[in-house]
Amino acid sequence: MAWQENAPRLGVVGATGVVGETFLNLIEERDYHFSELRLFASDASKGLKKKCADREWEVQTLGAGCFEGLDIVFFSSGDDISAEWAPQAVKAGAFAIDNSAAFRMDPHTDLIVPEVNGDLLPKLKRGERPGSAARIIANPNCSTIQLVVALKPLQDKFGLASVRVSSYQSVSGAGRNGIEELIEQTKVALEGEQPEKGPTFAKPIAFDCVPQIGSFSKEPEMLGFTSEEVKVMRETRKIMRLPNLYVSAFTIRVPTLNSHAETVWVELKKPGVSLAEVEGALRAGAGVELFPRDSGDYPTQAFASGQDPVYVGRVHKDPNDQTTWLMWVVSDNLRKGAALNGIQIAETIFASR
Template sequence: MNQKNYNVGIVGATGLVGQTFIKLLEERHFPLGELRPFASESSAGKTLICQNKKWEVTALQKNCFKGLDLVFIATGDELSLEWSPQAVEAGAFVVDNSAAFRMNPQCELVVPEINLKSVDKKRPQIIANPNCTTIQLVMALKPLQDAFGLEDVKVSSYQSVSGAGQPGYDELMDQIANFKRGELKAKTFPHTILNNVIPQIGSFNAEGFSSEEVKVMKETRKILSQPDLSVSAFAVRVPVPVSHSEAVWVTLREDANRESIVKALQDFPGVQVVDEPQKSQYPLAQMATGKDDVFVGRIHRDPENTKLWMMWVVGDNLKKGAALNGIQIAEGIFDIQPAL
């Protein structure tokens, strides 16, 4: 068994994803040597507690990754583009939560249950962690791809405010607190998010797709190694604190029945089927929040197209959608068995 301790950096340690990484390092008893939390200048000097020790937050600076085995990047694309290569140069593996390297052909885009095998574990490199909406989608698609083949995927996602980081989460909480006074200010989102449903996540391209929708379409094809897969995505922001929900229409290549689909999903690690609609039992954001698994339910077939199936997929965007997937990548490259 691997007994080594690893020195870990977290860039963006004070953010929602960074804090979830810290919780998971504890929860999974990650063999931690040193923890080096990084954030903006305004957070420098704060202390964070992980595995019963205090760690001081510092700003990024030249040579700040020296001696680290692993760096989780939990900031935006620009900072990742600048700092991830420096971490690799210092000898660390980088697991990047931003979108900066996801579609870079030199970088693997990894969901460990699906394609960890593609990573060369001997060579420090940047490994991209997919978009949160993509991760839970491919977790539900992969078992169906293996068992029946995929022809076409359509997904409409209903995404929580924490998907937009701490500012998004805080904006919903502020609007709830100020609701009775009627002072609802939109800053992070283009409109008031409380009591609303906003069909925009990111900016729009000439074809009318939002940047979030384009990420889901491209990343899904890359992770599933099916470049010709037809994928169309719609992304909607909803006033839910944590966990994204998705309505998915999937056309299979082969005929299937409900039983075999449920079995394929249930047998896949990290997926749970909750599907007794007559008893109002199906996945919910409240059920998924704080959980590691991706939940699937409402599995039913289109009456007019026997190969078209529908399902409802829910996952915690901060856990499997971000930090948990990142830690699983690290455990995979270092051959660490999580002590749960």
């Protein structure tokens, strides 16, 4: 039972979405203690009841004073809602843990993956980073999170010279509408009809891959890249505190329901590193679970769904470039890519209170 007197008072904005629901599941699973839980969603969900920790909680809408008395508010309702309401949560005295992209690249906002740069959190907790923005903590993009968790042990042991990544991202990354669009279009395709483009993806997604996630960049130096690719590149540099790291990303939406996969080419600074050393570093990496090459096995997106780790497999050296290693990185985008990362941040902030 997660309810406990004097435990943090929580709010979840976007509680009816796929990330919000994952938050509620994780609160139960991890027995995360709270003394109050306030759920928020759009007008359409007002009055709906959601179960968490053996109780039903009524969904409310956002309004003046709605965060009063809360300690932490998780935001998972999109950029515009976070931009408007996360500062309101901070004004009300809460920490805002934000899944949207609204504050990620703001220089005054920390972008946190606990396994990588969680050392920044104690400063926030002790109030050593004054200012309202310091109480908004940004959760990175789902593809970025699993990438940096896998890169961190390699950076610590061998240094990173460059990173190239291509992603295979499930439809749940686009929220509940993305899941429904794939299912509906698949039914149409199985009837022998050509599905029409829906509102969520740039092209029909049933039985096809779409090499566009987000919109195309209008920045002169980023022409040809999508917004998702720009996020992965910039957020990786910020989280890893490597502002000059060469990172190049190509992101693809694939017709899988959940979890994202990535093929990653990592160029290490240290020459002459063996497979045993690379796998040893990954095996010891926080949040990483390794499928060693000699197992002959590797993770898949269906395997990773509903699981917490960032799985790494298919580790091998590029024969054309002795410092470049290839690996396959898979993780549940709703868990480590969103809700789990947020809960881990909350657990760190309130651990020693």
